[in-house]
Amino acid sequence: MTSPIVFREPLYTTQFSPLQLRPRALLDLASNGLARCLAEHLVPISELVHQHDTAIVVRTVHLDYLAPDLRFADASWLGIRAQMTASETGEWLGVTVDYRAGHRPAARARLILRVLTVADPDSLAAQPGRLPDYLLVRFPTDQRRPHDEFRDRARIEQPFETGPELLVPQEWETTLTRSHCEVADQWSFFEMVELAATARERLFDIPDLPADARHQAVGAPVRRIIASFQRPMFVFDRCRTLTRAHRTSTGNDAVFEHAIHAATGDKPHLRVWELLDAV
Incomplete structure (x- = not known):
């Protein structure tokens, strides 16, 4: 896993309010970027769950908009660049997603995800787990981060004064x-x-x-x-x-x-x- 996932999406009216791109639209695209990273570099998420007994859940979300706000009349396409990292233990994943309209940056999303072990394949009940070693090794050294870095980023108190x-x-x-x-x-x-x-x-x-x-x-x-x-x-x-x-x-x-x-x-x-x- 050495390269980010890059793709484009055509923009449409329901992704916008009169003021800007809606947060839900951007986070839905972040989920798309995560799924593409998994499919391209590890396994598709359905296989991860049903064949490798491994699931992931989002623990924290950071979404930052970049001024000036992108409005519906400003662009026809949105470029998305997604990059995934893992903790050294395989217990955490991180995804950073950058959004651009042509050469104009629009927003950035950062997700911290906890890896789970699926305990019941029917209900998909799960408990804290880690990536199997044969999947974790697909992350090169420069895309692995200390376990404590992910754990600390998953703990949020009051972020604004x-x-x-x-x-x-x-x-x-x-x-x-x-x-x-x-x-x-x-x-x-x-x-x-x-x-x-x-x-x-x-x-x-x-x-x-x-x-x-x-x-x-x-x-x-x-x-x-x-x-x-x-x-x-x-x-x-x-x-x-x-x-x-x-x-x-x-x-x-x-x-x-x-x-x-x-x-x-x-x-x-x-x-x-x-x-x-x-x-």
Whole structure:
């Protein structure tokens, strides 16, 4: 595994909001890039799961947009470059995905993934594991990183310094359906990031909130998204999303923080931070 995967995708309207490429569209393409890396350099992911009893789950997501924002009228094609690395122990994978419209950089996504051993081939239940040695050796030395580097990057606390509160915390309850999930009826990472964006945008329709907070929720492009997946949730689970919003300490941006919980319990299963331009 010595070369990145490079491919192009035609752009279409549902990948955009009026402000920029939607995060869900970029993270879906990141998943595509990951699948291509596996198929080209290791084995296709279906074979990884069913023939090698190995699966992977996303633990953290970093998505950074590069200004100026790419809008629908700006480009017809998006170039994607995906590069994969592994921990020396084979317990972690990392994928970096760069997006370009011609010579114009648009965004970068970085995923940290935990390798699992499939315990039940029917339900796809799995437990922490590692890549089989015969697959790990396909990563050259310069594409292997220390185990602790991956573990540390998978641990995220508060990534932004926040200042004044924009609104009182808001809670929203919903049910995960198969539109939120992947083949094992476990949540899909990019659909859950989309769920967090939905929790922010729905604030616009709450008339009791301050007008400036409602406008901030929908009126500015996203600059950065960070997501930390801690405990999985599954189809038909009830989930509570608690959203807080603050100005940053500099006042130049706004941070929306979403803690996604099970219907009962205090510890979040997922935390998502969105950094937006201040309006």
